[in-house]
Amino acid sequence: MKKLLMLCIGLVSSSFILAQDITDAVRYSMDEIQGTARFKAMSGAFGALGGDMSSVNINPAGSAIFNNSHASVSLGLYNKSNDINYFGGINSSSDLNVDLNQLGAVFVFENMNSNSLWKKFSLSVAYDSSGNFEDDWVANGTNPNNSIGDYFRLNAQGLRLDEISALPGESISQAYSEIGSLFGFQNQQAFLGYEGYIINPLEDTDENTNYTSNINGGDYYQRFAYASTGYNGKLAFNFATSYNDKFYFGLNLNSHFINYERSTFLNERNSNVSSTVTNVNFENNLLTTGTGFSLQLGGIAKITEELRVGLSYNSPTWYRVSDETSQYLSTNRIEDGQNINQVINPNVINVYEEYKLQTPAKITGSLAYVFGKRGLLSLDYSMKDYSNTKFKPTSDAYFSAINNDINDRLTSAATIRLGGEYRYKQISFRGGYRFEESPYKDTDFYGDLTGYSLGIGYNFGSINLDLAFSQATRDTNYQLYNVGLTDAASIETNYTDFVVTLGFNL
Numbered sequence: 311m312k313k314l315l316m317l318c319i320g321l322v323s324s325s326f327i328l329a330q331d332i333t334d335a336v337r338y339s340m341d342e343i344q345g346t347a348r349f350k351a352m353s354g355a356f357g358a359l360g361g362d363m364s365s366v367n368i369n370p371a372g373s374a375i376f377n378n379s380h381a382s383v384s385l386g387l388y389n390k391s392n393d394i395n396y397f398g399g400i401n402s403s404s405d406l407n408v409d410l411n412q413l414g415a416v417f418v419f420e421n422m423n424s425n426s427l428w429k430k431f432s433l434s435v436a437y438d439s440s441g442n443f444e445d446d447w448v449a450n451g452t453n454p455n456n457s458i459g460d461y462f463r464l465n466a467q468g469l470r471l472d473e474i475s476a477l478p479g480e481s482i483s484q485a486y487s488e489i490g491s492l493f494g495f496q497n498q499q500a501f502l503g504y505e506g507y508i509i510n511p512l513e514d515t516d517e518n519t520n521y522t523s524n525i526n527g528g529d530y531y532q533r534f535a536y537a538s539t540g541y542n543g544k545l546a547f548n549f550a551t552s553y554n555d556k557f558y559f560g561l562n563l564n565s566h567f568i569n570y571e572r573s574t575f576l577n578e579r580n581s582n583v584s585s586t587v588t589n590v591n592f593e594n595n596l597l598t599t600g601t602g603f604s605l606q607l608g609g610i611a612k613i614t615e616e617l618r619v620g621l622s623y624n625s626p627t628w629y630r631v632s633d634e635t636s637q638y639l640s641t642n643r644i645e646d647g648q649n650i651n652q653v654i655n656p657n658v659i660n661v662y663e664e665y666k667l668q669t670p671a672k673i674t675g676s677l678a679y680v681f682g683k684r685g686l687l688s689l690d691y692s693m694k695d696y697s698n699t700k701f702k703p704t705s706d707a708y709f710s711a712i713n714n715d716i717n718d719r720l721t722s723a724a725t726i727r728l729g730g731e732y733r734y735k736q737i738s739f740r741g742g743y744r745f746e747e748s749p750y751k752d753t754d755f756y757g758d759l760t761g762y763s764l765g766i767g768y769n770f771g772s773i774n775l776d777l778a779f780s781q782a783t784r785d786t787n788y789q790l791y792n793v794g795l796t797d798a799a800s801i802e803t804n805y806t807d808f809v810v811t812l813g814f815n816l
Contacts, residue, residue: 443571542566594636597635628666695721697716
């Protein structure tokens with residue numbers, strides 16, 4: 311009855327209570343520019359160098375280093391391999407994809423006034439892939455303690471029975487949709503558990519708020535499959551200028567794009583005498599789309615002809631994000647000696663209100679030494695405070711709780727990139743190293759990243775062809791669910807890239 315009376319409210323307002331968590335904040339806050347082959351081969355250490363289309367995404371002043379108008383396009387062959395350990399169950403996976411790493415052009419304009427110290431200015435537009443979400447892996451093992459039943463029970467605990475159950479005559483789809491509109495994501499989880507006979511109320515009354523699980527006894531075999539796809543892209547509109555060919559200044563206005571799809575599927579089985587539910591299949595699907603805006607300011611100074619320094623500031627990125635979710639649950643239970651299959655398939659896509667996400671700012675300091683036409687060495691040092699990430703509106707109670715969790719668990723993270731290049735006639739040999747600190751205070755949960763890169767390029771005059779290879783590793787723990795079944799799969803991930811770039815003067 312209480313739910314029926316609140317229906318009119320639910321039709322004109324949506325709950326922010328969704329499944330966003332700290333992992334979403336980290337995913338969209340990390341900006342891994344894929345870039346050109348030259349950029350990739352030197353591990354992205356271009357903050358004081360410029361003269362490369364992807365360097366503009368590190369330091370906007372870099373486009374003013376170009377002497378001629380230039381364009382480039384880069385394709386990447388991207389492989390992500392995982393070694394997964396979950397309660398002694400060992401698995402491995404590998405996912406190979408071809409991606410457009412980069413596409414852009416810079417137009418250089420000389421100042422016709424020979425008396426002016428402002429020698430030239432440049433305009434450029436460049437697209438760079440800043441995140442690849444392709445991933446696919448399976449974890450399986452026998453969990454001695456925690457069951458998916460704990461997930462549904464803890465979501466239900468404290469909620470009234472009439473807020474997690476269907477009204478008389480309501481279909482599964484109608485009840486699931488209305489419960490989501492009126493009460494939010496948590497109540498929908500409790501509804502699935504109740505309709506799937508995974509949880510029982512202690513008292514069969516509307517006012518009941520205590521529940522028990524029908525899955526008990528320990529030693530639950532679990533198989534968890536994870537698959538995701540999508541990208542994070544960045545389109546930069548750049549202006550830069552040169553003063554006396556010694557000082558370079560630049561500005562980027564950036565448009566960002568998010569497209570992320572994730573599907574997880576859990577199968578849990580047990581043969582415990584104390585369990586009436588012996589098999590559970592639980593599927594969750596998420597689609598996230600969003601657009602954002604940020605700006606960058608940067609400068610490069612030639613201290614001498616050989617020595618250059620750079621400094622750039624990346625503002626926070628202000629995203630507007632939308633989420634859609636869908637779920638499916640099926641269970642097998644033993645009742646009066648009968649094996650009963652229960653399917654709860656709402657066939658409902660939850661479309662949530664748009665919300666805002668602010669990712670942290672970043673500062674990069676750079677140093678480079680150029681050995682004439684023979685080669686160069688370059689170093690970038692960046693700092694980003696991930697604890698400044700915020701979901702908005704901050705007045706929302708759920709987002710406020712996530713933001714507090716972000717502040718408690720995330721921290722400042724430094725990135726070091728070192729690159730070098732040696733030129734022999736028209737051939738360039740390149741190499742690089744990078745180290746990225748974990749954004750988490752607990753580095754056992756989400757580890758540091760280390761990587762190296764190699765590359766070669768050939769200059770045909772007005773055209774250049776570059777190739778790069780890079781590899782990096784990071785260890786993480788993926789927590790299956792946010793409550794109840796909070797055990798994590800340990801994942802060692804190796805990232806491998808092959809990039810080819812065709813560049814040409816305009």
